[in-house]
Amino acid sequence: MGDISLDEMSNEYFDVLRELGNIGAGNATTALAQMMQCKVDMAVPKVQLLEFKELGEAMVGEETVMAGIYLGIEGDIKGSIMFLLEKAAAKHLVGKLMGMESEGDEFTEMEFSALKEVGNIITGSYLNSLSSITNLAIYPSVPDLTVDMAGAILSVPAIEFAALGDRMLMIQTQFFDEMVLDGYFILIPDLDSYGRMLAALGINI
Amino acid sequence: MSVEIKVGMADLNVCVSPDRITTLGLGSCVGIALRDPVTKIGGLAHIMLPDSTTIRNNSNIPKFADTGIEELVKQVTRKGANRSRLVAKIAGGAQMFGFNSNSEMVRVGERNVQATKKKLAELRIPILAEDTGKNFGRTVIFYPETGDFVIRAVGKQEYKI
Numbered sequence: 387m388g389d390i391s392l393d394e395m396s397n398e399y400f401d402v403l404r405e406l407g408n409i410g411a412g413n414a415t416t417a418l419a420q421m422m423q424c425k426v427d428m429a430v431p432k433v434q435l436l437e438f439k440e441l442g443e444a445m446v447g448e449e450t451v452m453a454g455i456y457l458g459i460e461g462d463i464k465g466s467i468m469f470l471l472e473k474a475a476a477k478h479l480v481g482k483l484m485g486m487e488s489e490g491d492e493f494t495e496m497e498f499s500a501l502k503e504v505g506n507i508i509t510g511s512y513l514n515s516l517s518s519i520t521n522l523a524i525y526p527s528v529p530d531l532t533v534d535m536a537g538a539i540l541s542v543p544a545i546e547f548a549a550l551g552d553r554m555l556m557i558q559t560q561f562f563d564e565m566v567l568d569g570y571f572i573l574i575p576d577l578d579s580y581g582r583m584l585a586a587l588g589i590n591i
Numbered sequence: 592m593s594v595e596i597k598v599g600m601a602d603l604n605v606c607v608s609p610d611r612i613t614t615l616g617l618g619s620c621v622g623i624a625l626r627d628p629v630t631k632i633g634g635l636a637h638i639m640l641p642d643s644t645t646i647r648n649n650s651n652i653p654k655f656a657d658t659g660i661e662e663l664v665k666q667v668t669r670k671g672a673n674r675s676r677l678v679a680k681i682a683g684g685a686q687m688f689g690f691n692s693n694s695e696m697v698r699v700g701e702r703n704v705q706a707t708k709k710k711l712a713e714l715r716i717p718i719l720a721e722d723t724g725k726n727f728g729r730t731v732i733f734y735p736e737t738g739d740f741v742i743r744a745v746g747k748q749e750y751k752i
Contacts (some may be wrong), residue, residue: 387687438599438600438601438602438654439599439600439601440599441599441600447615447616447617448615448616448730449730449743451745454688456688465735492746516702519698529697530688530689531689532726533745533747534618534727534728535615535616535618535730535744535745536616537600537615537616537617537618537728537730538617538618538685538687538727538728538729539601539618539687539728540616540618541616541617541618541619541620541639541687541728542618542619542687542688543739544600544620544639545620545639545640545699548601548639548640548644548654549640549646550648551648552601552648552651552654562603
């Protein structure tokens, strides 16, 4: 199986990854709606292959405070996945889930663990759809959550991508319930896993 | 009028007083500020990985501690800084998450800091101050005029080293 570099990726591969991202984000939206017991709409996800230098500006700005949920994946596809949400949106989600308005600027311990669970469900359903399309086994690890500047959180997946090339693949998804929730998925398969994913979909490399 | 020069991820630039130079939201990456106190010429690098020699695709010079610092030294001296007078301040290298999926990537922040110190020692550039490690992101602003390295973090008072 040949190595794939994101820097030299053909449009065909990119389209496949984009489509996988679309389906994953769609499934995550459904899971979110079930969890919140309300209608959640999703805009067509924006898939971007970005240079590290452009990363912060492509999102909301490096210093915007965001909640980042990060977990490792094992199985046929190895790597990690991250889901990012602006802090205000995260507070809104958690408040709705817990049935009360979240007060203050910081997350309580309870809100923090509820948010972790939200992230777990969202990333889990994303990975589930990926697994059933490709027929590959994917086992997520226990998630970890941090609330900090977007740039600092993004440095973690960016560094994983940096070991592979000079660009990073990011899927931006907008959810709507009463407010717009800008979410970002970042899937970081290792090099072998790219090949395995594409091969599972019948694409020769 | 002084201007603010922005440095992105895997990026570097030089800066001459009275201008200032900044990089936003350092996580596990490390920000390295160099300065010649006499000419007040400085520069800032934002590196992502410790070592270019362990990675096959290593043409992106500012991405690595080893090649990034060498390049920054080259650029500040070209601008007029005296190589033997250069001093450094460093920040970043945090561990943003408790766990990490890929064992190689565990504690990459710490490894970035170690590699940065090793390279600076090799080049005989003294480190005057550092604010590294821990578990939070940092925005840094460097002033070649005074050598102040100002650090901003979420939920903290701005401080300088």
